[in-house]
Amino acid sequence: MDIDRRSLMKGLLAGGALMAMGAPSWALAAQPTRSAKRCMLFLGDSAVDDAFAEGVRAVCRDMGIDEPRTVKVAGGLLSYPDQLVEWLERSSGARWIAAMDDASAAVFQELARSAGGRLLSVGSHASGNDDDLPFRHTWLAASPAQGVGGLLASQLIGAGESFSITEGFLSESSAAGELTGWSAPGFSSYRSAGSEAMHLHCSGFSVSEACRALALADSEGWTSIPPHVSKRESVSRRSPHWVESVGYAVAASAFGMQSVQEACSARAFVHRTDGPGRRRGGVRFVSFVMDV
Amino acid sequence: MASKFIALPKGVSEKTFTAALAEFRRAVGQDSVLVTAEQLAPYIKTMMPVPDADHTPSAALLATTVEQIQKIVGICNKYKVPIWMISTGRNFGYGSAAPAERGQVVLDLKRMNRILEVDPDLCFALVEPGVTYKQLYDYIQEHKYPLWLSVPAPSAIAGPTGNTLDRGVGYTPYGEHFLFACGMEVVLANGEVLRTGMGSLPKSNTWQVFKWGYGPYLDGIFTQSNYGIVTKFGFWLMPAPPAFKPFVIQYEQEDDIVEIVETIRPLRIGGVIPNAVVIAHALYEAPTKARRSDYVTGPGAISDEAVRQIMKDHKLGVWNVYAALYGTPEQIEVNWKIVTAAFGKSGKAKILTEQEAGEDPAFQYRAALMRGDMTLKEFALYNWRGGGGSMWFAPVSQARGSETLKQMAMAKRILTKYGLDYSGEFIVGMRDMHHIVDVLYDRTDPAMMKAAYQCFDELITQFSAEGYGTYRVNTVFMDKVAQTYGPVQRHVHKTLKKALDPNGILAPGKSGIR
Numbered sequence: 101m102d103i104d105r106r107s108l109m110k111g112l113l114a115g116g117a118l119m120a121m122g123a124p125s126w127a128l129a130a131q132p133t134r135s136a137k138r139c140m141l142f143l144g145d146s147a148v149d150d151a152f153a154e155g156v157r158a159v160c161r162d163m164g165i166d167e168p169r170t171v172k173v174a175g176g177l178l179s180y181p182d183q184l185v186e187w188l189e190r191s192s193g194a195r196w197i198a199a200m201d202d203a204s205a206a207v208f209q210e211l212a213r214s215a216g217g218r219l220l221s222v223g224s225h226a227s228g229n230d231d232d233l234p235f236r237h238t239w240l241a242a243s244p245a246q247g248v249g250g251l252l253a254s255q256l257i258g259a260g261e262s263f264s265i266t267e268g269f270l271s272e273s274s275a276a277g278e279l280t281g282w283s284a285p286g287f288s289s290y291r292s293a294g295s296e297a298m299h300l301h302c303s304g305f306s307v308s309e310a311c312r313a314l315a316l317a318d319s320e321g322w323t324s325i326p327p328h329v330s331k332r333e334s335v336s337r338r339s340p341h342w343v344e345s346v347g348y349a350v351a352a353s354a355f356g357m358q359s360v361q362e363a364c365s366a367r368a369f370v371h372r373t374d375g376p377g378r379r380r381g382g383v384r385f386v387s388f389v390m391d392v
Numbered sequence: 393m394a395s396k397f398i399a400l401p402k403g404v405s406e407k408t409f410t411a412a413l414a415e416f417r418r419a420v421g422q423d424s425v426l427v428t429a430e431q432l433a434p435y436i437k438t439m440m441p442v443p444d445a446d447h448t449p450s451a452a453l454l455a456t457t458v459e460q461i462q463k464i465v466g467i468c469n470k471y472k473v474p475i476w477m478i479s480t481g482r483n484f485g486y487g488s489a490a491p492a493e494r495g496q497v498v499l500d501l502k503r504m505n506r507i508l509e510v511d512p513d514l515c516f517a518l519v520e521p522g523v524t525y526k527q528l529y530d531y532i533q534e535h536k537y538p539l540w541l542s543v544p545a546p547s548a549i550a551g552p553t554g555n556t557l558d559r560g561v562g563y564t565p566y567g568e569h570f571l572f573a574c575g576m577e578v579v580l581a582n583g584e585v586l587r588t589g590m591g592s593l594p595k596s597n598t599w600q601v602f603k604w605g606y607g608p609y610l611d612g613i614f615t616q617s618n619y620g621i622v623t624k625f626g627f628w629l630m631p632a633p634p635a636f637k638p639f640v641i642q643y644e645q646e647d648d649i650v651e652i653v654e655t656i657r658p659l660r661i662g663g664v665i666p667n668a669v670v671i672a673h674a675l676y677e678a679p680t681k682a683r684r685s686d687y688v689t690g691p692g693a694i695s696d697e698a699v700r701q702i703m704k705d706h707k708l709g710v711w712n713v714y715a716a717l718y719g720t721p722e723q724i725e726v727n728w729k730i731v732t733a734a735f736g737k738s739g740k741a742k743i744l745t746e747q748e749a750g751e752d753p754a755f756q757y758r759a760a761l762m763r764g765d766m767t768l769k770e771f772a773l774y775n776w777r778g779g780g781g782s783m784w785f786a787p788v789s790q791a792r793g794s795e796t797l798k799q800m801a802m803a804k805r806i807l808t809k810y811g812l813d814y815s816g817e818f819i820v821g822m823r824d825m826h827h828i829v830d831v832l833y834d835r836t837d838p839a840m841m842k843a844a845y846q847c848f849d850e851l852i853t854q855f856s857a858e859g860y861g862t863y864r865v866n867t868v869f870m871d872k873v874a875q876t877y878g879p880v881q882r883h884v885h886k887t888l889k890k891a892l893d894p895n896g897i898l899a900p901g902k903s904g905i906r
Contacts, residue, residue: 178768203774213434224780226836229689236836240444242429270398270429315838382685384778
């Protein structure tokens with residue numbers, strides 16, 4: 101006996117929180133079309149919301165585009181997952197930029213998948229008390245076109261912090277086969293052998309030190325990427341706040357700001373400054389760029 | 393990396409896979425075959441200490457009918473393409489929605505989300521695999537049925553089919569979920585559709601009320617297995633009790649676990665406390681109230697002194713026993729006297745009722761789980777250390793105080809060796825206890841990733857050497873756990889697999905079975 105067939109989202113979770121949040125009119129449009137301006141900034145009520153949002157606003161200023169609508173789930177997604185489901189349902193066609201704590205991120209990715217969301221990148225960001233690499237970022241991106249690492253590295257170099265960034269790409273760029281590289285002052289760049297090539301960009305680390313720091317299995321088999329195939333990021337803004345820099349880089353990627361794409365399946369950046377790093381242990385969050 | 397697909401099934405060429413995808417599209421529709429990186433990326437969040445690339449699917453299929461699934465298995469057999477089945481895919485800390493092996497095709501059953509039947513008199517439900525607990529909860533509320541659900545910690549977003557098939561637990565008197573399962577419909581690898589128990593009998597109306605049917609009982613072989621695809625699932629629902637009294641009992645010393653278990657066991661076996669009692673360590677409950685970085689910042693496991701400070705700051709016991717009484721007010725009154733007398737004997741227990749602890753966030757979510765309400769608060773665990781790493785270590789012990797103390801001490805010692813915290817709880821069955829430890833670590837830290845892997849490996853090794861089996865595990869360690877149960881069981885599992893799925897198309901690697 102068939103009693104009921106509900107739509108996925110109605111059935112998954114129900115809730116009337118949308119109106120309480122103050123839904124923007126475009127979010128309720130029947131069939132909105134996507135453009136760079138059809139972006140939404142979703143903040144999961146973590147400690148980094150303000151700084152991340154400032155980075156997003158800075159990109160908008162630099163690119164001369166309107167700031168995205170901002171939604172903040174007070175209390176986080178563990179308390180009010182219904183609100184997220186409503187937003188996912190009603191913002192079809194929008195590109196989401198999101199930042200939240202780890203617990204909310206676990207729920208976010210699940211509900212986004214159920215809603216048919218297409219994930220362009222997800223990054224995990226941490227500040228720790230490691231003297232060598234106090235700031236760590238790992239990304240999984242759909243392809244090098246959605247890469248964020250090069251943009252972020254360029255921001256963080258200017259801020260004088262030591263850091264590591266690793267990025268994995270699920271698919272190669274259309275430029276696959278052509279050797280391309282990222283560069284920045286003081287960095288040496290290498291490419292691993294094999295069909296699933298990784299690019300490694302080091303500053304203040306030798307290749308073997310970098311491999312150890314990143315737990316890469318093989319410190320051999322790396323060849324230098326010649327300077328003539330490498331490009332620098334056109335934007336290297338400096339912010340004193342690393343979370344703001346992450347917000348900037350993530351939003352720049354989401355808005356389509358031109359950045360250096362590399363033909364590789366993964367890349368990593370390690371940078372060590374001479375001076376003692378600032379200790380800001382314990383801040384961790386997750387960022388997303390997703391099309392709904 | 394494949395040039396056309398983000399991954400390929402093991403041993404399948406790009407050409408063959410392209411042909412298989414064309415047939416999948418004919419079977420389920422163009423839009424229900426996902427192959428782009430953006431579409432598949434949401435399926436890759438394993439929380440395990442291995443590269444995401446190890447668990448990247450080659451495609452995902454969104455089926456809506458049994459007939460489509462029959463066609464899908466036919467295509468899989470034809471092209472030798474393996475599929476990994478998920479219902480809602482919320483298996484946090486066990487691998488989530490990602491396949492066990494790179495290149496497997498995810499068969500996502502989220503769109504099969506019909507509630508087929510809820511019987512308020514006989515108290516059962518029959519649902520499709522994509523139905524979530526929240527969906528069923530809303531349905532019951534809308535129809536004003538006097539029924540309660542039993543839900544696991546991811547309640548609202550998880551579903552009864554997937555949770556039960558993985559032998560998950562809840563916190564009500566119906567908390568051992570597979571005990572209350574009754575009747576399945578299963579698509580076999582050869583495309584045949586099996587209805588278990590009384591469901592095989594034409595015109596039978598006892599499919600969801602009598603579990604055993606005739607002949608060998610088959611339902612069990614479709615749990616934690618890869619012998620079929622469950623497309624309908626029946627289970628029993630708990631009648632809403634007239635009264636419900638949740639409470640928490642706090643203890644101050646870690647070795648008080650002996651007294652706790654010895655006190656609970658007769659109450660649990662005798663039915664005085666009917667639900668799946670939880671004995672949660674302070675570090676399991678602390679994340680609802682604090683962050684680890686509030687207390688420690690350096691490397692290594694959290695100290696006992698810091699745990700003491702957390703207990704003091706947040707009014708926690710080192711052990712926090714959550715249980716509830718169910719029934720009429722008169723029954724509860726009688727049983728409450730028995731409970732308070734039993735726990736009051738030694739003078740160590742601090743007993744708090746809902747009136748006394750009702751504002752506490754840890755108590756609130758525990759009480760919600762014990763009445764089958766929707767809450768995700770337990771996952772504040774993921775903010776304790778942060779960084780997105782989580783693996784549930786889940787050995788089983790006897791419900792005997794000395795055993796639980798031994799297991800706790802072993803787990804804590806091994807975790808400390810690798811600089812990780814003991815975030816553990818015991819869920820009390822009738823005669824057993826599920827010892828659940830969330831191994832939390834930071835996936836952005838390569839050294840901690842390595843430590844977490846080695847730690848988990850050692851936990852399994854050491855516990856199995858002591859005769860403690862793991863009842864459920866993430867996809868990385870399924871083979872290792874299967875090995876601990878010995879060659880004969882593995883051989884039987886493999887023999888069944890060969891008989892039911894000779895081409896090995898259904899979830900190869902699940903529970904170590906290929």
